[in-house]
Amino acid sequence: MMSRAGTIGLRVGSILLLILLWWAASRLMHDPDVLPGPLAILHTIETDLTTPGPEGNSAFLHIGITLARIFIAFFASMLAGIGLGLAMGLSRVCERSLLAVIPLLLTTPTILMVFVAVLWFGYSEAGGLVAVMAVVTPYVTVNIYEGAKAMDGSLAAMAVTFRARQPLLVRKVYLPQLLPYIFSAFRFAFGMTWKIVALAETFGLKYGIGYMFFFWFEQFNMSQVLAWVIMFVVLMLILEHGVFARLERRAFAWRAAPAR
Amino acid sequence: MRISPTLERILPGAITFAIGLGVWQIVSLFFLPVYFPGPGALAERMIALYGDPASYVVIGETLARIFEGFAIAMLAGTAIGLSMGRNHAVEVFFDSWIMVLLTFPAVCWAFLSVLWFGLSEAAPILTIVLIVLPFVALNIWEGTKAVDKDLLDMGKVYGADRRLMLRKILVPQLMPYIFSSLRIALSLSWKIALVAEAFGVASGVGQKLIYWFQDTRVDMMLAWGASFMIVMVLIDVIGFRWWARRAFAWRRHFAT
Amino acid sequence: MPPETTAQIVPGQRQGAAASPVIAVDRLTKRFAAPDAVGRFTVLDAISLTVEEGQFVSIVGPSGCGKSTLLNIIAGIEPYDGGSVRVSAPAGKVGTEPRIGYVFQSPRLLNWLTVQQNIEFVLEAQNVPRPRWRPLVAQYLDLVGLGGQERNYPLNLSGGMQQRVAIARALAIEPDILLMDEPFSHLDAITARKMRFDLVEILERAKPTILFVTHDLSEAVFLSDHVYMMSTRPARIFKHVPIAITRPRQPEDARIFDLEKTLIREFFSVVEARE
Numbered sequence: 001m002m003s004r005a006g007t008i009g010l011r012v013g014s015i016l017l018l019i020l021l022w023w024a025a026s027r028l029m030h031d032p033d034v035l036p037g038p039l040a041i042l043h044t045i046e047t048d049l050t051t052p053g054p055e056g057n058s059a060f061l062h063i064g065i066t067l068a069r070i071f072i073a074f075f076a077s078m079l080a081g082i083g084l085g086l087a088m089g090l091s092r093v094c095e096r097s098l099l100a101v102i103p104l105l106l107t108t109p110t111i112l113m114v115f116v117a118v119l120w121f122g123y124s125e126a127g128g129l130v131a132v133m134a135v136v137t138p139y140v141t142v143n144i145y146e147g148a149k150a151m152d153g154s155l156a157a158m159a160v161t162f163r164a165r166q167p168l169l170v171r172k173v174y175l176p177q178l179l180p181y182i183f184s185a186f187r188f189a190f191g192m193t194w195k196i197v198a199l200a201e202t203f204g205l206k207y208g209i210g211y212m213f214f215f216w217f218e219q220f221n222m223s224q225v226l227a228w229v230i231m232f233v234v235l236m237l238i239l240e241h242g243v244f245a246r247l248e249r250r251a252f253a254w255r256a257a258p259a260r
Numbered sequence: 261m262r263i264s265p266t267l268e269r270i271l272p273g274a275i276t277f278a279i280g281l282g283v284w285q286i287v288s289l290f291f292l293p294v295y296f297p298g299p300g301a302l303a304e305r306m307i308a309l310y311g312d313p314a315s316y317v318v319i320g321e322t323l324a325r326i327f328e329g330f331a332i333a334m335l336a337g338t339a340i341g342l343s344m345g346r347n348h349a350v351e352v353f354f355d356s357w358i359m360v361l362l363t364f365p366a367v368c369w370a371f372l373s374v375l376w377f378g379l380s381e382a383a384p385i386l387t388i389v390l391i392v393l394p395f396v397a398l399n400i401w402e403g404t405k406a407v408d409k410d411l412l413d414m415g416k417v418y419g420a421d422r423r424l425m426l427r428k429i430l431v432p433q434l435m436p437y438i439f440s441s442l443r444i445a446l447s448l449s450w451k452i453a454l455v456a457e458a459f460g461v462a463s464g465v466g467q468k469l470i471y472w473f474q475d476t477r478v479d480m481m482l483a484w485g486a487s488f489m490i491v492m493v494l495i496d497v498i499g500f501r502w503w504a505r506r507a508f509a510w511r512r513h514f515a516t
Numbered sequence: 517m518p519p520e521t522t523a524q525i526v527p528g529q530r531q532g533a534a535a536s537p538v539i540a541v542d543r544l545t546k547r548f549a550a551p552d553a554v555g556r557f558t559v560l561d562a563i564s565l566t567v568e569e570g571q572f573v574s575i576v577g578p579s580g581c582g583k584s585t586l587l588n589i590i591a592g593i594e595p596y597d598g599g600s601v602r603v604s605a606p607a608g609k610v611g612t613e614p615r616i617g618y619v620f621q622s623p624r625l626l627n628w629l630t631v632q633q634n635i636e637f638v639l640e641a642q643n644v645p646r647p648r649w650r651p652l653v654a655q656y657l658d659l660v661g662l663g664g665q666e667r668n669y670p671l672n673l674s675g676g677m678q679q680r681v682a683i684a685r686a687l688a689i690e691p692d693i694l695l696m697d698e699p700f701s702h703l704d705a706i707t708a709r710k711m712r713f714d715l716v717e718i719l720e721r722a723k724p725t726i727l728f729v730t731h732d733l734s735e736a737v738f739l740s741d742h743v744y745m746m747s748t749r750p751a752r753i754f755k756h757v758p759i760a761i762t763r764p765r766q767p768e769d770a771r772i773f774d775l776e777k778t779l780i781r782e783f784f785s786v787v788e789a790r791e
Binding site (some may be wrong): 410411413414415416417418419421422424428429432 | 588591592593616617618620622624626628629637638640641662689
């Protein structure tokens with residue numbers, strides 16, 4: 001069994017190896033336009049972060065706007081998904097009608113959603129939001145629907161005998177039972193959201209990290225594309241593993257450790 | 261009035277479906293078909309597509325790329341997932357690579373692949389592999405962790421060598437994971453292929469999508485999208501259902 | 517003593533050499549890391565026992581005292597921390613390693629293979645030549661009373677039948693040593709009693725060396741030539757009783773009953789004193 005230090009060491013080592021391979025490959029390529037090395041990219045990132053970009057906007061503006069879009073779209077999708085999933089669990093009518101539509105939405109490729117949203121809503125924030133929600137909400141809905149189906153009916157019946165009404169029922173009986181399903185959907189939905197936001201920004205929105213991807217891609221500027229990709233990935237890794245993983249651990253701390 | 265049970269089951273779904281179609285048709289009347297096609301207009305365009313032999317060439321090109329990328333991702337991903345399950349050092353080494361790779365949006369790889377390989381076949385295939393492989397590896401790895409250790413011990417006591425253990429104990433337990441990986445990997449692969457084609461090559465369904473997008477023709481975009489979706493759903497349903505029946509025959513013998 | 521030592525397997529000595537015990541356990545010690553990671557606690561404490569060729573030896577102790585761990589160590593799938601364990605082939609089987617069959621508490625069958633394929637699995641593992649497979653499977657399934665069940669799947673069989681398949685599997689490799697870990701404890705009393713009789717009958721013909729673990733003292737007395745009694749936490753052997761009653765034995769035999777009474781009294785006094 002490897003010690004904790006050994007595990008961390010191996011992880012760090014593997015990332016370092018990746019960077020080393022990158023550096024070696026970039027040296028082999030000679031042409032800095034094909035594969036810039038890690039140092040060159042670091043320099044580019046530094047420049048991007050400290051000086052105003054090509055249209056006079058700072059990198060932080062783009063990053064901030066992307067983050068804002070991600071969080072708004074994510075919360076909107078989660079809320080809609082939870083609402084719809086619960087409705088499906090409680091009402092047969094909802095269940096039947098949504099079951100006809102959801103598989104279709106789940107199968108539709110993201111790029112088609114983005115294209116259609118952009119053409120329908122123009123180059124506006126609404127378009128981006130719709131595109132994300134069209135993909136993420138069905139996924140969350142299905143997850144919560146499973147949870148709603150698994151809810152303990154006897155608890156609701158008990159609450160009803162005490163004359164509890166819908167809002168109270170939802171808050172105190174349904175939502176707590178759905179919590180594990182909400183959490184499981186949380187992380188994956190977040191992952192989906194930022195990828196769709198990146199795609200939507202590429203095509204249809206002004207400002208944002210995706211917008212910068214496409215800007216530099218059109219100019220065949222490998223350094224800048226790589227720089228922005230790395231900034232994006234690092235940011236998302238920090239969010240995913242720093243923030244979410246920690247939240248998840250705290251939320252599930254009450255679960256007893258599995259027996260040997 | 262007595263309704264037969266089968267009818268009772270499908271009637272609500274069918275009614276919802278019919279209502280949905282009706283609403284769609286009504287809404288579409290407010291718009292130009294090129295902007296918001298109604299069911300009839302869309303069906304018309306799709307039939308035209310299916311009727312044109314040139315469409316099948318396009319679809320074939322996309323399918324070829326999907327399957328190449330998918331095959332590489334499945335094979336390499338399964339191998340890596342298995343070795344991660346067997347060896348703790350391998351596990352720790354690769355899981356950070358996987359975490360990083362899983363974070364990359366498809367569009368990033370699509371761009372990078374084009375910048376590296378230009379408008380060639382390699383770009384979409386590489387994009388697919390870079391996204392699907394980590395996912396498959398992760399999934400198979402999870403599967404190895406769920407293997408029944410008691411059965412492995414039994415095999416060890418009776419002196420089974422590595423190959424025998426793999427064939428008779430490990431792989432049968434991994435089949436559900438391999439199976440679900442395959443299905444999800446294929447579903448991911450074709451969606452990624454479309455994104456990659458939109459940026460990276462001069463042919464294929466993805467290229468059609470971006471072409472009609474730039475022409476602001478929602479109707480043609482939806483026609484191509486829907487036509488291709490149907491193809492992929494058919495492959496999924498026919499291919500996997502048939503295979504599932506064969507692979508899990510032993511479960512059907514379960515008496516209770 | 518390096519921490520991850522496993523049992524030493526000794527191939528057969530030359531013909532005519534003095535027979536050494538088939539299983540020799542000398543002051544075996546095993547420690548587990550405690551779940552709260554504060555030090556390690558001792559599971560097996562200086563266990564010593566020997567099993568001679570052809571003997572039926574039982575280890576009796578309360579559940580959870582480490583009997584399964586002991587068997588696992590002897591079978592070579594768990595390491596130990598102190599003392600020594602030697603498992604030898606019977607004298608005369610020159611140069612080959614001893615064949616070990618293991619019947620676990622739960623059948624541990626491969627549910628996706630038929631009964632026949634389950635047995636063939638261990639035959640393949642033991643490099644038994646393929647032409648011998650079919651006759652061996654048929655012979656030993658017949659022996660445990662499951663002739664004709666070859667093509668059935670384990671999930672279609674009752675618990676008792678599954679366990680019988682596991683026994684047939686262990687016997688089909690014609691083992692030198694048979695390890696049995698409370699094989700009848702999950703069966704109902706009637707089935708278990710029948711299977712004990714069947715086991716004695718089967719062993720009359722095959723005559724392997726047997727190490728049998730159980731929490732049931734009367735079962736041990738009925739079946740064995742020697743009984744080792746074990747206490748819990750940490751596990752220690754506190755008594756060794758040879759059973760001199762001639763075979764075939766009847767469970768209602770007064771001699772067995774008397775011996776049982778004495779041993780039970782002693783057994784509980786020791787075990788309860790520890791509580």
